[in-house]
Amino acid sequence: MTRSVAETAAVAAPGIDATTLPAAFQATVAARGDEPALIAFGASGATGGAGASGATGGAGASGATGGAGASGATGDFRENRTLSWNDYATAVEEVASGLAALGVTGGDTVAIMLPNSPEFHIVDMAVLHLGATPFSIYLTSAPAQIDFLFSNAGNHVVVAQQRFLDVLGRTAVDGLRHIVVTDADTGLPERIGAAEVTSMSSVRASKPSYFDFTSTWRAVKDSDLATLIYTSGTTGDPKGVELTHANLMFVMHTCNVRFPFAAEGAAISYLPTAHAADRVFSHYLATVTGWPITAVDDATTVFAAVAAARPTWFLGVPRIWEKLRAALLARFNALPDESRAATLGAIEAATERVWLQQKNEPVPDELSAKAAVFDEKIFGPLRVQLGLDRVTLLMTGAAPIAPAVHAFFLALGLPLQEGFGMSETGALGFTNIVTDIRIGKVGLAQPGTEATLADDGELLMRGPHVMRGYRKAPEKTAEAVDEQGWLHTGDIAVIDDDGWVSIVDRKKELIINAAGKNMSPVNIEGALKSASPLIGQACVIGDRRPYNVALLVLDPDSAKVFAAQHGLDDASPAALVSNPDLVRLIDEAVTAANENLSRVEQIKRYRLLGDEWLPDSAELTPTMKLKRRGVSAKYAALIDDIYESDQNTRADQNKRAESPA
Numbered sequence: 001m002t003r004s005v006a007e008t009a010a011v012a013a014p015g016i017d018a019t020t021l022p023a024a025f026q027a028t029v030a031a032r033g034d035e036p037a038l039i040a041f042g043a044s045g046a047t048g049g050a051g052a053s054g055a056t057g058g059a060g061a062s063g064a065t066g067g068a069g070a071s072g073a074t075g076d077f078r079e080n081r082t083l084s085w086n087d088y089a090t091a092v093e094e095v096a097s098g099l100a101a102l103g104v105t106g107g108d109t110v111a112i113m114l115p116n117s118p119e120f121h122i123v124d125m126a127v128l129h130l131g132a133t134p135f136s137i138y139l140t141s142a143p144a145q146i147d148f149l150f151s152n153a154g155n156h157v158v159v160a161q162q163r164f165l166d167v168l169g170r171t172a173v174d175g176l177r178h179i180v181v182t183d184a185d186t187g188l189p190e191r192i193g194a195a196e197v198t199s200m201s202s203v204r205a206s207k208p209s210y211f212d213f214t215s216t217w218r219a220v221k222d223s224d225l226a227t228l229i230y231t232s233g234t235t236g237d238p239k240g241v242e243l244t245h246a247n248l249m250f251v252m253h254t255c256n257v258r259f260p261f262a263a264e265g266a267a268i269s270y271l272p273t274a275h276a277a278d279r280v281f282s283h284y285l286a287t288v289t290g291w292p293i294t295a296v297d298d299a300t301t302v303f304a305a306v307a308a309a310r311p312t313w314f315l316g317v318p319r320i321w322e323k324l325r326a327a328l329l330a331r332f333n334a335l336p337d338e339s340r341a342a343t344l345g346a347i348e349a350a351t352e353r354v355w356l357q358q359k360n361e362p363v364p365d366e367l368s369a370k371a372a373v374f375d376e377k378i379f380g381p382l383r384v385q386l387g388l389d390r391v392t393l394l395m396t397g398a399a400p401i402a403p404a405v406h407a408f409f410l411a412l413g414l415p416l417q418e419g420f421g422m423s424e425t426g427a428l429g430f431t432n433i434v435t436d437i438r439i440g441k442v443g444l445a446q447p448g449t450e451a452t453l454a455d456d457g458e459l460l461m462r463g464p465h466v467m468r469g470y471r472k473a474p475e476k477t478a479e480a481v482d483e484q485g486w487l488h489t490g491d492i493a494v495i496d497d498d499g500w501v502s503i504v505d506r507k508k509e510l511i512i513n514a515a516g517k518n519m520s521p522v523n524i525e526g527a528l529k530s531a532s533p534l535i536g537q538a539c540v541i542g543d544r545r546p547y548n549v550a551l552l553v554l555d556p557d558s559a560k561v562f563a564a565q566h567g568l569d570d571a572s573p574a575a576l577v578s579n580p581d582l583v584r585l586i587d588e589a590v591t592a593a594n595e596n597l598s599r600v601e602q603i604k605r606y607r608l609l610g611d612e613w614l615p616d617s618a619e620l621t622p623t624m625k626l627k628r629r630g631v632s633a634k635y636a637a638l639i640d641d642i643y644e645s646d647q648n649t650r651a652d653q654n655k656r657a658e659s660p661a
Helices: 005-012 021-032 050-055 085-101 118-129 143-153 162-169 200-204 213-218 245-258 276-289 299-309 318-333 337-358 365-386 403-411 474-480 521-531 556-565 580-595 628-634 636-658
Strands: 036-041 082-084 109-113 133-136 157-160 178-181 195-199 225-231 239-244 267-269 293-296 313-316 393-396 416-420 450-453 458-462 487-495 501-506 535-541 548-554 603-609
Touching: 021 085, 021 118, 021 213, 021 245, 021 276, 036 085, 036 118, 036 299, 082 085, 085 118, 085 200, 085 213, 109 118, 109 143, 118 133, 118 213, 118 276, 118 293, 143 162, 143 225, 143 239, 157 162, 162 178, 178 200, 195 200, 225 245, 225 276, 239 245, 245 276, 267 276, 267 299, 276 293, 276 313, 293 299, 299 365, 313 318, 318 337, 318 403, 337 365, 337 403, 403 416, 450 487, 474 487, 521 535, 521 548, 521 580, 535 628, 548 556, 548 636, 580 603, 603 636, 628 636
Parallel strands: 036 293, 109 133, 109 157, 133 225, 157 178, 178 195, 267 293, 313 393, 393 416, 548 603
Antiparallel strands: 036 082, 225 239, 450 458, 458 487, 487 501, 535 548
C-alpha cells in the first residue's frame, strides 16, 4: 500500500496531529520512550577540544557525544547530561507538580532565567502542562528591564540559576513570590525581597495530594497562551507578543508541509531562549518530531556541537555564517601552497556556478564537471567535518545576510536559504525552497500564510500563526493587526509575479544587529543623554553590525558651563572634544548608561564629534528630531573607521598574543 506524503510525515512526527504542545509532548513520549531527548553540550557536557576545530571546519573530538550521561538516567538534569524521552517526561511531571504546590495554575505566567540547557526545556514544558505560560528573558537584562517584564507578565514565580539572584535582588517587583533555583541546594538565602527562595530539588520533591497531572494537561486548550516573546519596538518599552498553542502548532504544521519532517533527525538549541527562533527551531520542533535536542550553553562552541550532533535542521543568524565563513577561509589560507591553491580554486569555480544559476544562465559543461569533482573530493568531506552532512533544512534569518556570504555556503554544497518571520508570527512567514534557493529573497509565503503589500509598500501577513496580541497593550495590538487580520510587519518589500518576497528596508528605526537581536536605538540614545547633561545628541549605530557604537554631540549650554568651570576661553565643541577632563566625564557617562542597558545594547565604542547638529540640517529635522539616515550618510566614513580601527586593534592584539615570548 502506498502512503501519501502527509501520512508518512504524520508517522515521522508523532506529535504533529496534536492541537496543544502538552498533547504533542505526551504523544512523542509514548512513541520515543527510551530514545535520547535532551543532550547537554557545555562546560560539564562537552568533550573538550572541539570548540576551535569545530569552528574552523574540523570534526571536533572524534565520536563526540555532547557529554552523554550514563544510560538509565533518572531525570536529574544536573547529574545526567543525556535524558531520554521517558526521563524528560518524569522530570516534567515532577516539576509541574512542584510548581503547582507553589500555586502555579492555569492562566498564570512563569519567568525563566536559564541558559540553553536541559533544565530550560524541562521547566518550560512543565509550565505548559499546567496550562500556564512560560516566558524567557535575556540573561543580560538590567534590573529595570526585568522590572518592566515581570510587571507586564504578572508572574509570581521565576525559575533561575543561582548566579541571577543578585540581579533579581536589585529589581523592585512587588508581585514576585517565589524564586526557584535550579543549580544549588544549599547556601541559598531564605528570601530575596518578598520572594521566597527554593531549590528545584525541593520543588521536585513536592506533590500536592489534590494535584492530578494528567487531567491538568489534558484540560489545556489550543486557544490558551503558550508563551510570551518580548520584542523591542523603535520607542518605548518592549512589547509582549502573546502566542497561543494554536499559533505554534500551526507553525509546526506549515513547516511539515513545506519541509516534511524526517523520522530520524536532530536539533540544536543555542540562540537565547527568549528569541522566538530558538523555541520554534529546537523546543517546539523536538516536541512534535521526537528529535533529540543538543543544548549548547556557550554559543561560541555551537559549531563544535554541530559537528557532534549532526543536526537535520539548523538555523543561524547572519553573524554566525559570517564567522564560520571567516574561520573556514582562514583555515584554507593556512594550507600548504598546492592544497591552498586547489581549495580556493574549487571555491572560486563553485561560486561562479552558483551565480550563473542565480541568474538562470546556462552552466558550461566543463564548469559543471569541475564542480562535481570538487564536491566529491573537497566539499563533501568538509560537510562531514562540519557535521552538516545530513542537514535537510539550513536557514538564515532575523537579519539580512550578505549575498557574498550566502553564495559561499551554496558553493560548498550547503543548502542555506534565507527566511523571514517575526515574533508576532511565531518566527516564520516566508522561506525559500530547498530545491529553489534565491539569494537576496526571503522566499515564498509559507503554506497557509497570505501576503500582500500596503499602498506604501509595507509587507502585510495574515494567517493562523499571527499573534493573539501584545500583552496589556490593546492600542499597540490594533496598530499592528488591522480589522481584516493583516499583520503590518513594518518592512518595505517587493513581491514579484511568482510570489517571491524581497525585503527592501524597514519602516521603523529598529536596530537588528548581525546576531539578529532587535534593539530600540531611541531607548539606548535616551540612556546616553540621561547619563550626562554634556551629551546633547546621540546616534546609535549597530544595524547589521556585530555591536553598537555611537556618535555623540556636546550640548552647547553644558559645554559653556564646563568651559567656564575649567577656565577655558573657547567653549566650542571643536575645542572641547580633546580636553582630557571632558573626555573622562563622557567616558564615565557612557559607562553609566551601559549599566542600565543589556549587554547586547551597550555601546562598545563611540566618537565625540566636534560638530554642532542644528535644526533643519542633515542631522536634525526642523523640530529637532534625529534624521538617522542623514547621520548615517554624512558620517559613513567615520562610522566605518570606528569599526575598522577596532578590528585592527584586535588583530594587533592577536598578533602580539601569538608571538613567542
